[in-house]
Amino acid sequence: MKVKGVVFDFNGTLFWDTHLQEDSWDRFLEKYGFTLNEEEKKKYIHGINAKDTFEYLFKRELNDAEVHRLTEEKEVIYRSMCLEHGMQLAPGAEQLIGFLAESGVALAIATASAKNNVDFFIQHFPLLNYFRPEHIIYNDGTMRGKPHPDLFNKAISAIGTKADETLIFEDSHAGLEAAIRSGAGEVIIVNSANAEYNGYSCRQITHFNQVDKTLFV
Structure with missing residues (x-):
């Protein structure tokens, strides 16, 4: 895929x-x-x-x-x-996002955060260098939260890809359930807190430089 x-x-x-x-x-x-x-x-x-x-x-x-x-x-x-x-993006994240943007991969964020936090993140991170504002999907009170897939469904719809040709990165158990329910072609677990993910067959990473770039070519 x-x-x-x-x-x-x-x-x-x-x-x-x-x-x-x-x-x-x-x-x-x-x-x-x-x-x-x-x-x-x-x-x-x-x-x-x-x-x-x-x-x-x-x-x-x-x-x-x-x-x-x-x-x-x-x-x-x-x-x-x-x-x-202090605030910084996850290890290797900006490099991967830059590679994806240059490769023409459509990008979105789907977060359970409310708008005030999203505005805060946009202020302190270079998100708008890579993500169009309308592709940053957040909890606006109109959608069911994770583990329902609504946020991911809206993000996939916003970037115009099919679910089965979309990859989702997620760390929380509720988020993983939502990602799987969205029908995404692949879900990758970002194990940022040394957590256990028993029962999930998804591949895991602990640094974004571990992502297989051949997935996108």
């Missing part, structure tokens, strides 16, 4: 921020008196739509205004931590 389109998840994939996400969530959870174990975090936080996460935490349905307020409260903590720790 020659890959004609590539869709990247962002957090934990293009930006290795899992430790910052963990720390910012822990601070938020502590404020409200919540305690989650690692399995709950994997199932209800990582890569998950914010509305689903907060409704699980507060055990009730939340309106859009409540979800927006809680999301921004948590993300203010997260963005502050990003600036404190």
Whole structure:
């Protein structure tokens, strides 16, 4: 299969921020008196739509205004931590993206992040050098979150490739389920946090220079 389109998840994939996400969530959870174990975090936080996460935490349905307020409260903590720790794209990511762009491969991002975080990432990373703004698909509240494939489906549609000729890079378990459900021709696991991926037959990488470039020629 020659890959004609590539869709990247962002957090934990293009930006290795899992430790910052963990720390910012822990601070938020502590404020409200919540305690989650690692399995709950994997199932209800990582890569998950914010509305689903907060409704699980507060055990009730939340309106859009409540979800927006809680999301921004948590993300203010997260963005502050990003600036404190410094920000750079994942190892080898910019080199691979540059190669793909020069090779004529259509590129998109599909992230569960909300718009304020996407704007923050665009401000601090050279994303617009490679990704058209309309190809950066984010959680705008109109789509089901991962593990549903909606974000990836929209990204694939935006770049105009067929699902079976598209490659998706993803790190979270919910995101992997979404990528597989999208019908993507190939899914590659970006193991940015030394995690376990039992049950997945997808190839794994720990550096973007490990990607087989013959997939694109």
